[in-house]
Amino acid sequence: MxxxxxxxxxxxxxxxxxxxxxxxxxxxxxxxxxxxxxxxxxxxxxxxxxxxxxxxxxxxxxxxxxxxxxxxxxxxxxxxxxxxxxxxxxxxxxxxxxxxxxxxxxxxxxxxxxxxxxxxxxxxxxxxxxxxxxxxxxxxxxxxxxxxxxxxxxxxxxxxxxxxxxxxxxxxxxxxxxxxxxxxxxxxxGFPSVPKEWVATSSHPFEFIKPATEIETDVVIIGSGCGSGVVTNRLANTFGKGVKVLVLEKGRHFDASYFPMSQTVGLSAMFEAGGVVESDDGSVTVTAGSCFGGGGTVNWSASLQPQDFVRKDWVETYKMPFFEGKEFQECLDHVWEKMGVTDKITPNHGNQVLLNGGRQNGCKMCKIVPQNTRGQPHNCGYCSLGCANGEKMGPVNGWFPEAAEKGAVEFVEGFQAEKVLFDEKKKGKKVACGVAGVWTSRKGGETVKVVIKAKKVVVSAGTLWSPVVLMNSGLKNPQIGKNLYLHPVNFVAGAFDEDVRPWEGGSLTTVVGDFEDLDGKGHGAKLEAMSMMPSFALPFLTWRSGSDYKLMAAKYRHINQFISIVRDRDTGYIYRDPHTGHPRVSYTPSDFDRAHNFVGVLELCKILYATGAREIHPCLPGFQPFVRSNADSKKTDKAFKKWLRKLKKHDNKPPVAPFSSAHQMGTCRMSAKAKDGVVDPRGRVWDTEGLYVADASVFPTASGVNPMVTTMALADWIARGICEDIKGELVDGKIPARL
Structure with missing residues (x-):
């Protein structure tokens, strides 16, 4: 092949x-x-x-x-x-x-x-x-x-x-x-359809069952993303084949032999709504994985632990002391070790530009971003369209295969979970007893309404869908869907004289963190490189006319693009579309947060200038790029400073300025008191029994870093609690059926 x-x-x-x-x-x-x-x-x-x-x-x-x-x-x-x-x-x-x-x-x-x-x-x-x-x-x-x-x-x-x-x-x-x-x-x-060292490979031979109209299991998990992978793995390693686990995914599984997918079909096959989910007012475009493995299949491998100031905030403001404790650090370390997270990275041109430029401009927090790649260097910039060589240790390549080998785990793809089912109340709490949904076959589109009976239900459908499932289930907690954080992003591109070949090397392997705490409370901007797949990066370049855009896009092999990504303070919310029941996003970047974005934009322009970019393109419609002339350095410096002063006055107001989000968090917030959130500090949905949420939706606030590691560590923390709950109920090594 x-x-x-x-x-x-x-x-x-x-x-x-x-x-x-x-x-x-x-x-x-x-x-x-x-x-x-x-x-x-x-x-x-x-x-x-x-x-x-x-x-x-x-x-x-x-x-x-x-x-x-x-x-x-x-x-x-x-x-x-x-x-x-x-x-x-x-x-x-x-x-x-x-x-x-x-x-x-x-x-x-x-x-x-x-x-x-x-x-x-x-x-x-x-x-x-x-x-x-x-x-x-x-x-x-x-x-x-x-x-x-x-x-x-x-x-x-x-x-x-x-x-x-x-x-x-x-x-x-x-x-x-x-x-x-x-x-x-x-x-x-000269953009090649696959990495230059690509060879055909296959991933773990997962088997997906065709569900009957009624299924019985011990634990049912809605979703197959990073949270689900860790929970499934923990259950399998704790109970072996003694506890049956069923994982439900509404998207499809694709073997590694399909990766990387093409620009034409990849977004449609692997992302929510084809990769184009707009907030209601059009100010933000949201990108979320929607395939087996979820975000763990399409992310950029970046593996960062939450900063101390974020964990301190979750302890002091949200009254959950375990975030600064030994046990949660053990969860972070467990995830880190299990995925073989490594900083043995050789940055590609764009990531090296960020390091060099940041240091030249006096930045002190210019660092390598570790990758979840089994301790091996990972030079695949195509991973946003699927990891062909299986090095990226997300759910599909790491957590699920081990769970399938050690435990009684089954998988269903094409299953749209509609709601959690409850039986009698126990001590005033609704007791989860299963899931109802619709399965659609891969071929022919056959649909079957399915009821899954289970003793424990884990909702791990992601920040967009988890609150929708809970809303559909009749839960009336007004916090469900609220507290949506997006880590909104602005973009800056630089065109260089040298041959960059931006598709080569890892996507996001360096970061400048000097501006991450601009308000003294942990809110600010990180500067990072971005995936340079053409359909990910080039749509954000400023459009001035059709001819101008075509000529600019043709410079692709000489372009690096960067993001100013903000830990947002201000939130939006998720609600159900009244016609389809799908999640709708209500979110507009606030003046406070986009001011931080703009600080990052200005600093990225300075970094590009310091590293010799021929052209600097803030992706802000209505603003002209800086084009370096061949004049002497003093004249060029003067021209750049004048251009930068104009940029400072331009601003980045939506809806024209492009904002994007690949990190969604917080819509089923974890809280110390029921009135403040959706789940308790062990991930149990307030006022219910046997129902848990384990994904990025439980974050108390935005994580401030790429959320994969935090999501997995929290899922491991919650999974440990689930295992303790199950151990307390076992009779002869099995969970008894509910009467």
Whole structure:
């Protein structure tokens, strides 16, 4: 096998009419337009319709200049004139893969947002309606490309939040769809579909059962992410085959032979809603794993323990002293050792830039980020689309295989858990007795309603879904779904003269922590590198026009991108969509938190300048990048300082400024008193018996670091308590059935 196995894109919900779709594709053609040469220098049989106003037709001089810029952008990778022409003339509306990708992404929108999109596109398809949103009074598909670009710019500058949000949403969709579907981008930039040392491998041979309409087990665990993996492992190692455990996952398992997945299908197959979950007001895009292994399958391997000031806060403010105690540290150490966490890392170009630049600018907390890779170096920047070599010790490669070998553990994929079931009350508490849900087969879409009877129920469905399961179960605690933390992120990109090849090496292996405590209470920004998979990084680059974006994206092999990631003080909440029952995100980065983001943005720009970046691009629409000239250093320093002063005045206000989140925490908060949270200090849901939550949703606040290790340590702490509870109930080595 010379490449990973492939899966098809899912069939989308095609909810737009023909006229609405025409308007949508006209917008997409504006974001990533066809850029055509004069016929006199075209290498193809035709160079497009001379009268087509939806393409950008360049003069011979302009086209030669654009081609020259691309040659410089992809050097030392060699390209032909035909490759450049193919890239420039590629057009979303003529690419069936783009159409399919976009329909899949739009299928994941909540019904209310689908309705709003249909209304918007219908308005833009008529002359009177278009006048409302464009000032042209002409249906948008009939406008010339130049005028469509002016329409988008007008949206960006609108006084109305919703209209400014349209600019960000539409340009982000166009950029994302272009990068996921392009036939020309990879050949042009030299981006390989797999790491250079890729070989075909297989992961643990998990067996997934087809559930009957009724199943009995001892412990049922909803979800298969980092919390679930640790709980399952602890149960199996404690009781062996004496306690039956059933793990339920709503997503699918993919063997390592499918990894890394392609840019086209990976987000749809492995992430919640295809990787595009927007907050209600469009200010934040949330990325969450939705496959077997959850976030542990798609994260970037970063393994950081919570800082002392966070643990102290959880002790002093939230009155849970065990967070500073020996036992919780033992849980952290257990997780650390089990995964073979190592700092034997050789940073790639981007991560080394962060280290070097931070130190040059006087930062004292420039560190290697340990990785959960069995003590081995891990040079795979593709891990956000699945770890092909199985080195990343998340649930799938470490915790579950050992549990399956030692205990009576079974797995179900494609199972949407709807609610926890309860039987009689005991001492005023509702007693969990199982789970109800719907199983969908992988092939054919067969569905079966299933009831699982169990003595213990562990909800480990993640910060988005765990509160929804509890809400569906009839629990009335008003704290369920509240206290949502997201670690919001802003972005800065740097283009270098040297050949960076950003896909090589580990994704996130260094950090600058000097700005993590800006308020003296543990709130501030960390500076980190990010995954440089094209569909992860390049959609956040600022869009100024379609031609500008295409030329900027072509610089990919010379680009490093970085994040200013904030431990947020202020929260949002999760609630159920009234039509689908799926989680909806209500969250807007507060002025307090985004001010910390902006400190990080400024410091990243200084780091890029110190390390010689040719171009510095804060990903903030409406602001021009800094481009280093060949003038003497004094003049260049003066120009950079002047540019930086302008940047300080620009700000990062949503909804136009892109904010993203890959860390969701807190919606089933752990608390010392029932009125303050959802679970007690051992993860038991308040006012219930036999029901636990074990995932990042139990965090009292944001962790301030990549939450995997904290999630696993808390899950181990909770699992130890579950094991003690079970031991107290055993009769002849078994949990007795409830009467």
């Amino acid at each position: 010379t490449s990973p196995k492939e899966i098809p894109l899912p069939e989308p919900d095609d909810f737009l009419s023909e006229s609405q779709w025409a308007v949508f594709m006209a917008l997409m053609d504006t974001v990533a337009p066809a850029i055509l040469p004069p016929k006199s220098i075209s290498s193809s049989a035709t160079a497009g319709n001379e009268n087509d106003m939806s393409v950008l037709r360049l003069s011979e001089k302009e086209y030669s200049e654009a081609a020259g810029k691309i040659r410089a952008a992809v050097a030392p990778h060699e390209v032909t004139a035909e490759m450049i022409e193919e890239y420039l003339k590629e057009r979303p509306s003529e690419n069936p893969v783009f159409e399919k990708v976009m329909k899949v992404v739009l299928s994941g929108l909540p019904p209310a947002k689908k309705r709003d999109l249909k209304i918007l596109l219908s308005v833009l398809s008529t002359r009177p309606g278009s006048l409302i949103l464009t000032s042209y009074g002409t249906p948008l598909p009939q406008l010339a490309l130049e005028d469509r670009t002016k329409v988008l710019e007008g949206w960006r500058e609108s006084r109305l939040w919703a209209i400014r949000g349209l600019f960000k949403s539409m340009t982000a969709l166009g950029k994302l769809g272009f990068l996921r579907s392009s036939n020309s981008f990879a050949p042009l930039t």
